[in-house]
Amino acid sequence: MELRSEIEPDFETAEKRYPEVLQLILEYTDYCDEHGDEDSIEYKKLENRLHVMTGKEMSKFNLWEWWEGDGAEHLSFDISLPDPQMVKDITKDELSEIVRRMKTFEIPDPDDSSFKGMFYNYICFGSSYFSDFLKLNFKGYDIQLFQSHKDKNGNYNEYSQEEITDRLWNHGLNNHIK
Structure with missing residues (x-):
């Protein structure tokens, strides 16, 4: 998307x-x-x-x-790379896509030698761009949403894309009252 x-x-x-x-x-x-x-x-x-x-x-x-x-x-x-900006009217689908990019390792097209192709995976996993974007735009953002956590049974789990999206969405956007 x-x-x-x-x-x-x-x-x-x-x-x-x-x-x-x-x-x-x-x-x-x-x-x-x-x-x-x-x-x-x-x-x-x-x-x-x-x-x-x-x-x-x-x-x-x-x-x-x-x-x-x-x-x-x-x-x-x-x-x-310019810093992320506050964006109005972010949709839940857009938020879900950002979370997907941060959680899913995509193999770049080996034939894509463009500048974007060289840095696309890095922007999702190494760079702080999307993390900074979420911090700026969503009240409930915490990097720990993307890390393993211990559940009540003592097992380590990671939140799914849907769980992270829902948690961020339910806390609301920083730029307007939800």
Whole structure:
């Protein structure tokens, strides 16, 4: 199911920003390897440049030791991708599709070498985009809805797509009274 453009990640903007963001991160790493950056002057310059380019608060990203995370490519994608927005009149079907994407591992089309094709699975499982979207738009969002939990019998279970959708839907949207 396709989602409305204001819900879908803005791959077009991310693709435009991505090459320069990746280049800046890799250049900073090369600079640090050669000269160090003990006083973080170059780090602050990089943060500022990326903030001006994207409008994002850079303190949530680890520009220094990206290799301990998901790598320079995923970091660059996360920085390049515009943040999710508050969206009015989200339907239950749209919410269910978001939950499905976060819970279901889809094998990408091996022939899809597009920018979106390269990052589609990451947006569903590695990136915080949809999690941030749900947090912004639904009162009852908690990442624990997507994690294993112990039931009253002591067994570990995961909520189904329908259970998560219903819990979020029943708590209501953040942008209007339900």
